[in-house]
Amino acid sequence: MTERGGRVLIGRTAELAELTGALDRAAAGGAAVVLVSGDAGVGKTHLVSALTAAARERDCAVLVGQCAELGESMPYLPLADALWTASRGTGPEAEGVRAALESRPVLRRLLPDGEGSPDAASELGQQQLFGAVLGLLGELGARTEGRDRPVLLVLEDLHWADRSTRHLLTFLSRVLSRERVCLVGTYRSDDLHRRHPLRPVVAELLRLPTVTGIEVRPFGPAETAEYLAGLAGGGAPVTAATVERVHRRSEGNAFYAAELYSAESTGEELPAGLADLLLSRVERLSDGAQRVVRVAAVAGRRIDDELVRRAAGLDEAAVGEALREVVSHQLLVPAGTGYTFRHALLREAVYADLLPGERTRLHADFARLLGPDVPPGGRRGSAAELAHHSLAAHDLPTAFAASVRAGREAERLGAPDEAFEHYDRALELWETVPDPEGASGTDRMGLALDTVRTSGRAGEQRRAISRLRRLLELADPADVVLGARIRDRLAEYLSDIDEDDESQRMARAAVAMLPPDPPRPERAAALSTYARTLLYNDEHGEMPAVAEEAVELARATGATGAEASLLVTLGVFRESREADPDVVEVFARARDLALEGGRQVVALRAAFHHARAKFDRGDLAGATAAADEAVKWTMDAGLGWSTYGIVLRCLRYLIHYTSGDWAEANRLAGEFAVRVARTPEAQVSAYALFTEVAQGDPAARERLRWIEPLWARDAFLNYVAHGLAAELALWDGDPGAAIEHVERTLRESVYNAEVPVVRVAAIGLWAHAERAARARAAGDEAAVRAAVEAGDDLLARARRAATTTADGWPRAWLGVEGRAWLARAEAERRRLDGVLDVDLWREAVDLFTYGDPDGGFVYEVARSRWRLAEALTGHGDRDAAAEQWRRAVAAAERLGAAPLLAALRDLGARARLDSGRAAAPAPAGPFGALTAREREVLKLVAEGRNNKEIAAALFISPKTASVHVSNILAKLNVSGRTQAAALAVREGL
Incomplete structure (x- = not known):
């Protein structure tokens, strides 16, 4: 088939149709992700190029980025590549990208000329960048001026992707749902060895409903013939012998075939191996051109023109002539201000062919040339490149210093995984370099703590805990400030993995190591952490004193983040013990304080509790305004998928659900109702169940199926999902299943002594009341007693949670919704008695x-x-x-x-x-003579109800029920209730 633009696309009709179908789904408002795999040189890029050409003809926004073989040293390279290339163009598309980047500083930092303030490092994280990327794609793909303009984002060569790019790919694949975005990634399947880091990522993503895989297979003989004919153009026809030989030697690989055919045209006999084939083409170049290719191979996949000129050791005229020769032979192709290899395999073959000493010297040359660019203000990625080249050149002092700088740059870019790798490498080199403290600007313990911090930010809490415990053994016992810092951080990470008892012990120890005098911000931070551990586990009533001391100390030492966090903790504590409306303003003050100090994560926590406190007090209008404002600046900051960013968005959904604005609730649910692969996504997705279950949407069952494998892993997910699954079972008429969900919630949830148990108990009492009613109808008194006993236990739990905190304190504040659910539970308990x-x-x-x-x-x-x-x-x-x-x-x-x-x-x-309703038409058949009321009575007869039970169900007297039954038997001409019931069942009544 002919590709748009006149190029020929051979043997890929089905693959291109699947890709364009994904693009169509994106245009229709359903995001699509496609992973394109195949051997190196098989034609993945050519296929995707056909898709990008088609997308541009459809006026799609097209972003294309490529990974490079730089290991883990340059985070988010393909994203930066795509944004940089798109923003450098002309026309509306480039203007849109530039405008989107202008409003998202976290993405601008990725660009080669981007600048990241060191002050931003403490608050910048992957979630910010991920949220900003999601927002940018959503903005570019938004419906504007009455027309659809979907986004096509292509990430090529993912087998070289750094860890942060792999995380970004995973995030987008899971989260993209209704955005007009088509994400296409390509990777070499033959590179994915058993331990390749992309292998488990691909396996996980291909299980997601929105992700499909396309394998680009080698050509068959006929396709190879057509391909070679296209390469020959208007020249002599390709003979059958040539086709057979090329196909056999290339094994259908398009790139191999092209290279083999090119070699055939010169009459050269080449070895079968690809490396020999590629190197033979390099060997045809002049000495100067070969020198340039070897230098380019050491530089990497993307080659800076000026660096190559300087590293080649040739004068400017000679380098210019050599580059023209290389480009004319299509070994290098122009790309922006530099060049790229026509195929990455060519670069690999040339690099592998270098002598060890030659390779080391060239790496040393690049390290020397890159050196001036490394200090602040240098181009992005230069420190990582310098570290890479210096290490390969065995220049350990330079590699050490560059690794530290690269780690700091990665932190500014929100790439904690890469920062960890750089810092960890620097730690490994610490003993091998002179004056490491002078080169790094910190001592060894400080660098180790940097490594721990980035490990924790990367989600590797257990690794961080392991390292902190090791640091406790290595730390100088006399350095109490350092010892307290280590224990404080260890307490935080232990809390993250639910090791609450040890977390509290560590936090207490950190406080004990720092005396009140002199006042220190470290003690304020330690007290803040300790106060949070006491929030739900305060056996000795320490919370008020600890929190008050911590606030005073934080103010005295200027520890803004600790003060704001403590205000939130103190507010939550007071709320459980006092019916104090002023606590709402405590959360507002904490939010404002955190924002003033640039502590966005703390501000998110405070903003959530501010909106939540209004919600709990029944101020739905105020809660809506607070949640809307908080979500807006959360999304603007790129933190929409951080922990409290998600909670805030879910709270906003619940407020609209509660107030009855279900159109808005469903719209909001559509933003985060993702297919489930991990616990955080399951938590978010579960919220959509509220309206889905209430509206009888079949999607509820599918969503519960997605979530079910993760129910037992998270207490909050267990509470939300099981509770709504119980309601769904009740609407289905299955109280037994509902009771099982309620029992699992109470058995597995940490909320079984907290306020949320009141709602669960009310749903459980509803289910037991239904079961008791059925048992009475069947005359099963034992089952009735069992239901009543279970109901009594549930009501006791609800009353206890409504009046007493988990640690035994009287509960002064329940919240308007909690009080209403308790009343519901009391009423359902009376239904258990048939009242x-x-x-x-x-x-x-x-x-x-x-x-x-x-x-x-x-x-x-x-x-x-x-x-x-x-x-x-x-x-x-x-x-x-x-x-x-x-x-x-x-x-x-x-x-x-x-x-x-x-x-x-x-x-x-x-x-x-x-x-007031019109009567339903009388059915045909044997029941045509029955009145509507008689048909209702017959249905109850078929269920086995006696006259008294029929009377109760239809709100009539038993005597009237008896008359109806007699009339039914006469009209149906049956001898008794059993025959009438059998007839009703047979006729489907």
Whole structure:
């Protein structure tokens, strides 16, 4: 087939169709990820080039970046490559990229001329950069001026990807959902040996529903013939013998075939190995040109023109002539201000052919030339390159200093993995270099702590813990400040992996090592950490004194971050013991203080609690405003996928869900309802279940299937997912399954003594009430007693959590929603006894309104009105029941809450509350003579109900039920209830 632009694309029709299909899905609003694999030279780049050409013809935004064989030394290289190239162009696309970069400083730092302030290092992390990338892609792919303009992002040669790029690829593959983005990555499958770091990444990603893989296979004989004919152009036709020989020797590899055919045209006999083939082409060059190619091979995949000129040792005219010769033979091709090898294998072959001494000398030349660029202000990546070349040249002092600088540069770029690698290499070289402290600007312990810090930021907490424990053994016992710092950090990391007891011991030890005088910011930080460990484990009541001392010390020493964090901790502590509305302002003050001090992560925590506290007090308008503001600056800062960034976004969703704005809630859920691969994604995805379960969306079952393998790994995920799975089971009419979900939640969750247990208990009581009703209908008194006993236990748990904190203190503040759920639990417990208590259900309705008769928790008000209408009907107050029923129906219809609406319709039909509705047409067949009420009675007869139970279900007297049964038997001409029931079952009634 002919590719756009006149080039020929052979034998790739199916692969290109799959790629363009992914692009179509992106254009339609569903992100797509495609991993293109194949042997080196098989044609992956040619295939992807056809896709990029097609994308540009469709007016897509196209970003193309390539990895380089620089190990782990230059983080995010393909992303930087793509952004730099796109921003250097002309037209609307380049303008859009430049505008997107201008608003995202964290991405501008990636560019070759980007500058990162050292002050930003403490707050810059991978989540910021990842969030910024996601925001940039979403912005470029947004629907503008009534037209779709999807984004095609191509990352080539992922087998050379650095660790940060692999993490970025994983992140985007998991998170991209409804963005108009098509992400295509290419990699060499023959390079992925068993221990290759990309191998497990590919295996994991290909399990995701949004990710597909395309393997580019070698040509068949006919395709090789067509390919060679295209290479020959208008020249002499390619003979069958040539095709057979080239195909056999190339094994269908397009690049091999092209090189072999080129060699055939000169009559040269070349060896079968690719390295020999490539080197034979290099050997045809002049000495000066060969020198340039060898220098370029040492420089790397992307070659700086000026560096090559200087390292080649030739005068400018000779280098210029040599470069023209190399380019004319298509060994190097121009790329921006420099060159790239036509194929990476060519560079590898040339590099491998260098003599050891020659290779070392060339690396030393590049290290010498790069040296002036390394200090601050040098081009991005120069320190990493210098470290690479110096190490290869055995210049250990230079490699050491450059590794430290490269680590700091990687930290500024939010690449903690690469920073760790650089710092770790520097630590390995510490003993081999003179004056390492002077070269690095720190002592060995400081560099070791830098290594630990980057390890922790990279998510390797256990590695950080291991190193900190080793540092405790090595630290000078007389240096109490250092000892406290190590223990403070160790306490933080231990808390991250839920080693709470040891975390608290370490935090306590850190505080004990630092006396109050003289005042130190390190003691403020240690007290802050210790206070957080006491928040939920304070056996001796130390929290108030510790927190107050810590705040005073933080203010005295200027430890802004510690002060803001302590204000949040103190606010949460006070909230559990005091019904104090002023605590909302404590969180606001902590947020503002953290923002003023540039401590964004602490500000996120404070902003979450500020919005959450308003939400807990029923101030839905205030909570909405607080959450919207916090989410906006969170996203602007690129922290939307940080821990508290996710929590804030989920809280904003819950606020809209509660207030009944389900259109907005569903829109927000669509932003983070990702397919699940890891626990954090499962936590986020679980929130979409709230509306999906309530609206009867089939997607809820699929989402639960995604999440289920991870339920047991995380307490919060266990609480949310199991609770909503229980509700789904109840709407399905399966109280047994619902009870299993509730029991697992209480058994496996850390919340079984906290306020969240109240909601779980209410759902469990609903399930036990349903089970008890069925047991009564079947005459199974033992099952009824079991349900009542289980219900009593659940209610006791709910009451205990509502009145007492986990550490035994009286709970002064429950929150408006907590009080409403407790009322729901009390009402459901009475249903266990077969009693529909009007007063209890009216209390539940009132509490869920949050004091606003037309507002509050709209869905739960409607669910409570359903039960209140049922209770009022049972007590003979049909007018009041009809009013509650109509208001519940109106809310369910507005929300699209299909399961609740079906339950309300059923109640309305049984209790004759829906008198305004048109009667359903009479069915054909044997039941045509029955009235609507008689059909309702027959259904209950088929379920095995006696007259008393039928009367209770339909809110009629037992005598009226008996009359209906007699009429049914006569009209159906059957002798008894058993035959009537059999007929109903057979006819599907």
